[in-house]
Amino acid sequence: MANQIIRFGVIGCGLMGKEFASAAARWCHLTDVDFEPRIVAVCDANPSAAEWFQQHVPSVERTYSEYKELLADPSVEAIYCAVPHNLHAQIYVDIIRAGKHLLGEKPFGIDQDANAVIQQAIDKMPQVIVRCSSEFPFFPGAQQIVQWVNENRFGKIIEVEAGFWHSSDLDSTKPINWKRRIATKIHGRSWHACAPFASAFRQETKKCPFALTKIVNECPDGRGGTAPCETWDNAVLACEVETADQKFPMLLSTKRIAPGHANTWFIRIQGTDFSAEFSTKYPKQIASLPYELGRPQAWHVWDVPNKSAYGTITGGIFEFGFSDSILQMWAAFCDEIVNRSGIRQFFHCATPEEAAGSHLVFTAALASERTGETVTIDWGI
Template identity: 70%
Template sequence: MTQRTIRFGVIGCGLMGKEFASAAARWCHLTDVNFIPVITAVCDANPDAIGWFKQAVPSVEKTFTDYRDLLADPDIDAVYCAVPHNLHAQLYVDIIRSGKHLLGEKPFGIDREANADIQKAIAENPEVLVRCSSEFPFFPGALQIAKWVEEGRFGKIIEVEAGFWHSSDLDPQKPINWKRRIATNGEYGCMGDLGMHVLHLPMRFGWKPANVRSLLSQIIEERPDGKGGTAPCETWDNAILACEVQTKDQAFPMLLSTKRIAPGHANTWFIRIQGTAFSAEFTTKNPKQLAWLPYEAGGKQAWHVMDVPYKSAYGTITGGIFEFGFSDSILQMWAAFCDEIANGTGRMLQPFHCATPEEAEFSHRLFTAALESNRTGGTIPL
């Protein structure tokens, strides 16, 4: 099979930039795909961050400390950008205007105004493919739930719950970083940092909140500043958003939660859907396990639980008996982005695409309303 080579530049050589490089190095893990990413250039304002790429990624030919120099390179087709939220508007807009396809990190702007600037650039450059990073819905269990929703299995929806929780911030001695500062992370706090993961599937199902009542928590108020003192934590640690969803034929409550301090959880993503005819739930805490409950009037109510086969959106060399993990979900997400570049949105090898700018834009509407709800104590319409 002839494969189209997509030449990538990486802007932001931190943790997630390295994860993309690792996914590109594992491309042989995929079967029957007609595209392959090759990272040819990287950029970071900190020259020390570039060192790992020069050592670990042989395809890297060029390194930059100014992202404008990377965008001026005609030998780059697409960019992955992973930088703090306050830099999204300027960098994403410049990337889009350069004509290079973009996979950017959430939340696509530090606030709603910044997101509007990005949306304007997208509208002015329709030939550029722009998508938002969100890998967890590519787990096989999540894809199976998406298929059940598409098939209309659930009957009348009773309620939905989705969340993304981790616990590393439970340690009060963890040094402060950019995610705890409004200037770099934004007022959304944990919502902007984690929320697109939570909203990805509900948005894809057409379940947009009509209103929101929020409960936002700031649990640890200061942290070590790395200089022998302490610094105030300015952003929200945890958020619980109680929403009402109104579709063309039904209404139901939906509870969304993003938590940096959830004792015992290390990056746990989950979704639970309860319906009158069918219920299902999946969590990455048990990544090989899927639970569902079919129901007929007068029948028994019994949960079924089984190990999910390793059956992903794109075929792999891995046997079905093995366990799917985080690095696999990133590889699948990247395959979806490259598929859409190579084959076009309507001709992808499989139909589940990455999170869209429109889905990211709605997340800003929701998070802005959640901030207002927290200030006023009321339920805010969207």
């Protein structure tokens, strides 16, 4: 039986748009799925960006420079949108109102107010599937830790740590871009640090003291002068998580300047019965420590099989990588469009509610930095 085709439009034809095009081209890598994305329209204000899709993606039928024209295209069922954060509220809302399914890039609005506007549009269009891009939890090692959390393997939680680190901004000669200006970005990369705990601990995070670090104060403006770097470089957030029967600390960190790291995403959970950790820096390895009273405490480090949410043609002995996680994320999104709640495996893409939770956490953290006080988060429930 032929796969059900989902006709996609791409708004924002930069790096991540190309990653989606690559994932769609590799769809034969997946086994036992009955759906498939097909990119039929693209939109970018930069003609050369859209031209890349015309040259490399044979399925593209139309290109646009104005996104509303793409939204008016009746042949487009779903949208992948990757635009600067200050454009999220307007464009995401227009996509949702047009009745197109949306996979949008983090952080779903430049700030909490913009995020609330997007959520209001979602509430009015319940038939539209809206999800937030978050590929790292689809690594097999991360999937294994999620499974252990769901199985309550850890006993009483002692501590959780999660983070997303990279080091490209250590180069002070790197020209400034929109990611270092407050008008276009506040805390978008912080979403990656939140993603590991979003489902498990989101509404139990109560208090947030925050440490923000500015390391590079100015950099080249690309025109022979310099420009101020307005956003923070590194952020460390110490949360207190309180559930019905326990309380524990959770350390979240997002770092633009972490020497030696290139998009390292990690999660560590320590518990009285079991501990585990995974990092994309060592994508084949996962570490775990099962504990029995009175028995020796020893970490077990092993190569996690290449076993992902959706089956692939790749043998279990081979390495899993970033492009594989993108493919898995797209499979989960397409699965929801076709099968709604009856998706083929247990792990869905990040939800708008989880993105809203990250805004709550990091808005509280920014308030903590301004006042020097610990901020208690009101989840409104």
